[in-house]
Amino acid sequence: MRLVGLTGGIASGKSTISNLFKASGIPVVDADIVARNVVQKGTGGWKKIVEAFGNDVLLENGEIDRARLGQIVFSDPEKRQVLNRLLAPHISSGIFWEILKLWIKGCKVIVLDIPLLFETKMDQWTHPIIVVWVNEATQIERLMSRDGCSEEQARNRINAQLALDWKKSQADIVIDNSGTLDETKKNFEAVLRKVSEPLTWKERLRSRDGLFSAVVCTAVGVLLAQKNLL
Ligand SMILES: CC(C)(COP(=O)(O)OP(=O)(O)OC[C@H]1O[C@@H](n2cnc3c(N)ncnc32)[C@H](O)[C@@H]1O)[C@@H](O)C(=O)NCCC(=O)NCCS
Numbered sequence: 011m012r013l014v015g016l017t018g019g020i021a022s023g024k025s026t027i028s029n030l031f032k033a034s035g036i037p038v039v040d041a042d043i044v045a046r047n048v049v050q051k052g053t054g055g056w057k058k059i060v061e062a063f064g065n066d067v068l069l070e071n072g073e074i075d076r077a078r079l080g081q082i083v084f085s086d087p088e089k090r091q092v093l094n095r096l097l098a099p100h101i102s103s104g105i106f107w108e109i110l111k112l113w114i115k116g117c118k119v120i121v122l123d124i125p126l127l128f129e130t131k132m133d134q135w136t137h138p139i140i141v142v143w144v145n146e147a148t149q150i151e152r153l154m155s156r157d158g159c160s161e162e163q164a165r166n167r168i169n170a171q172l173a174l175d176w177k178k179s180q181a182d183i184v185i186d187n188s189g190t191l192d193e194t195k196k197n198f199e200a201v202l203r204k205v206s207e208p209l210t211w212k213e214r215l216r217s218r219d220g221l222f223s224a225v226v227c228t229a230v231g232v233l234l235a236q237k238n239l240l
Pocket residue numbers: 019020021041042045075076077079080083090093094097101124125126127167170171
């Protein structure tokens with residue numbers, strides 16, 4: 011099994027690229043969706059948030075008021091660290107279960123769309139690592155227009171993550187998404203070819219079928235050896 015890391019900066023275009031992967035038949039685990047599921051009303055993550063941040067971050071229906079919590083944590087690094095620390099175990103185990111489900115199905119290549127791949131050190135589990143990069147002016151412009159936020163709020167969100175240029179320097183593959191969507195789709199074709207290359211031996215052993223073959227071969231080997239010894 012090949013675990014492809016997909017990351018970048020906020021609003022750099024990760025979801026745009028993960029949609030292209032999905033359209034090409036490659037399954038994607040989306041850490042933002044996992045992070046939303048683990049804080050649904052009544053879950054362990056929800057309880058921890060209410061304990062730490064109080065009822066002020068709840069909507070009338072009891073769900074987390076994401077806009078309110080976002081305002082708090084993106085303007086206060088200490089509170090953001092608290093939130094990160096509380097949710098990290100829930101998010102990583104949620105991602106693990108999603109991978110396990112796809113492994114059981116026999117998927118050989120899985121894309122992990124994780125905005126904080128480097129920040130959470132999950133990069134060590136993925137190869138290759140794809141970084142979706144945009145220049146800063148474009149990133150701010152797209153973030154403001156998508157989320158309807160001010161430039162200051164956009165900069166706060168960008169500064170809550172490691173620098174996108176540094177992430178770019180750590181990437182195996184960089185997708186420059188500063189141009190038009192058509193240009194990005196064209197760049198994506200080469201990336202898809204690279205990601206879909208035949209699995210290495212190690213990756214094959216990590217896949218469901220590879221592990222099954224290894225177990226069968228070992229069992230047959232042991233049986234033959236026992237027969238020869240008798
Ligand atoms: C703060 C919250 C409530 C804001 O919710 P909101 O719906 O406005 O944003 P959403 O969840 O869609 O995230 C949008 C983007 O913000 C960035 N982001 C989210 N959380 C963080 C964080 N803790 N630090 C830095 N950037 C973050 C990511 O690039 C993400 O793609 C929410 O982002 C959250 O619960 N974050 C903590 C969980 C987390 O770490 N998520 C990232 C998964 S790796």
